[in-house]
Amino acid sequence: MSIKEHVISLPRRVFIGYNIIENISIYFSQLGLKFPYLIVTGEKFTKNIAKKIMENLPKDSSYEVVEISNATLDEVYKVEEIVKKINPKVLLGVGGGKVIDVAKYVSFRNNLEFISIPTAPSHDGITSPFASIKGLSRPVSVKAKEPLAIIADIEILSSAPRRLINAGIGDTIGKIIAVRDWKLAAKLRGEYYGDYTASLAIMSAKHAFQCTKIINKDIKYGTSMLMEALISSGVAMGMAGSTRPASGSEHLFAHAVELLHPEGVLHGELVGLGTIMMAYLHGLNWRKIRNRLKKIGFPVKAKKLGLPDEVVIKALTIAHTIRPERYTILGDRGLTWNSAEKVARITEIID
Ligand SMILES: NC(=O)C1=CN([C@@H]2O[C@H](COP(=O)(O)OP(=O)(O)OC[C@H]3O[C@@H](n4cnc5c(N)ncnc54)[C@H](O)[C@@H]3O)[C@@H](O)[C@H]2O)C=CC1
Numbered sequence: 001m002s003i004k005e006h007v008i009s010l011p012r013r014v015f016i017g018y019n020i021i022e023n024i025s026i027y028f029s030q031l032g033l034k035f036p037y038l039i040v041t042g043e044k045f046t047k048n049i050a051k052k053i054m055e056n057l058p059k060d061s062s063y064e065v066v067e068i069s070n071a072t073l074d075e076v077y078k079v080e081e082i083v084k085k086i087n088p089k090v091l092l093g094v095g096g097g098k099v100i101d102v103a104k105y106v107s108f109r110n111n112l113e114f115i116s117i118p119t120a121p122s123h124d125g126i127t128s129p130f131a132s133i134k135g136l137s138r139p140v141s142v143k144a145k146e147p148l149a150i151i152a153d154i155e156i157l158s159s160a161p162r163r164l165i166n167a168g169i170g171d172t173i174g175k176i177i178a179v180r181d182w183k184l185a186a187k188l189r190g191e192y193y194g195d196y197t198a199s200l201a202i203m204s205a206k207h208a209f210q211c212t213k214i215i216n217k218d219i220k221y222g223t224s225m226l227m228e229a230l231i232s233s234g235v236a237m238g239m240a241g242s243t244r245p246a247s248g249s250e251h252l253f254a255h256a257v258e259l260l261h262p263e264g265v266l267h268g269e270l271v272g273l274g275t276i277m278m279a280y281l282h283g284l285n286w287r288k289i290r291n292r293l294k295k296i297g298f299p300v301k302a303k304k305l306g307l308p309d310e311v312v313i314k315a316l317t318i319a320h321t322i323r324p325e326r327y328t329i330l331g332d333r334g335l336t337w338n339s340a341e342k343v344a345r346i347t348e349i350i351d
């Protein structure tokens with residue numbers, strides 16, 4: 001009898017706290033990291049944070065920096081050119097979700113250690129061993145390297161623009177739907193359902209929901225709560241060996257919009273909108289989710305994000321085609337144009 005292998009990829013250490021960037025050389029020595037390092041960062045604001053990191057790297061260590069503008073295959077190849085040149089031992093991803101995904105994907109392809117240094121609590125890719133890279137065959141995430149460590153400086157993360165913080169809440173509350181969809185697939189399709197990882201994902205969503213009650217009053221405490229939720233959702237993915245606990249129909253909607261309207265909207269914002277509409281389809285209390293998000297200033301209307309109504313409706317009708325092997329409330333045939341329009345109007349995503 002053959003035993004099907006199941007591999008769990010988890011980070012070894014999570015450093016979380018205020019102004020902990022200053023301790024980076026201590027952390028690196030605890031982890032026994034060798035240099036040269038390659039720092040992957042963004043072209044704008046995040047490169048200033050990367051500079052602070054450089055100032056605090058272990059003395060006498062050597063490193064290179066590469067700035068990327070997007071999570072595309074071209075940017076992956078650009079980083080790999082530098083990997084070939086300097087032969088780094090460790091890649092540091094310093095930035096938002098796109099930077100982290102490129103660094104973690106390059107680490108995977110080149111078998112290098114990866115350290116995740118998020119600059120915004122905007123997504124749960126901070127811990128997950130998956131990456132979303134444009135230019136691959138599909139818009140959904142693929143296997144990547146799990147971070148050896150995460151360095152989460154709450155001072156930096158809580159100073160990120162509020163829009164990015166809210167997007168992280170959107171990405172995390174989406175797990176309510178992802179787990180419902182997973183349960184449905186288990187019932188209708190006999191798909192394996194991992195109770196433990198599903199519970200972990202639901203706990204992350206509840207935590208993010210709780211966070212909506214705190215974040216307006218105490219941004220620092222709210223951010224640290226959100227970070228716990230984002231990290232544990234990433235752990236759920238690592239344990240499941242798939243993004244199933246963290247990505248269902250609400251993410252399919254987000255991916256569909258990204259295909260139709262690729263610029264200007266954050267991943268977590270789209271997941272938030274998808275969550276409201278899919279909650280309606282699942283017969284959940286979508287109003288409660290919408291109201292909580294609205295209270296924190298989350299854009300609960302497509303037009304606030306510059307999304308035309310037609311894009312929302314079209315995305316709803318094609319979402320089921322994006323990852324057909326992952327059964328969700330959208331079924332095999334998806335929504336008709338008329339029912340999609342009705343869902344979007346009833347939930348007030350479009351007027
Ligand atoms: N691998 C995984 O499991 C997951 C991956 N993702 C991916 O992550 C990406 C979304 O990540 P986001 O961070 O929302 O988008 P992003 O990486 O595009 O960042 C949004 C913007 O915020 C800027 N930024 C970051 N930190 C900042 C700060 N402290 N101050 C000012 N500006 C800052 C970035 O430079 C960028 O311009 C998507 O590509 C999505 O597919 C999302 C969830 C899970």
Ligand SMILES: O=C(CO)COP(=O)(O)O
Pocket residue numbers: 124125130132139140141142171243246247251252
């Ligand atoms: O965004 C993700 C989890 O929040 C990853 O989901 P996908 O596997 O659908 O890309």
Ligand SMILES: [Zn+2]
Pocket residue numbers: 123124171251267271
């Ligand atoms: Zn997501």
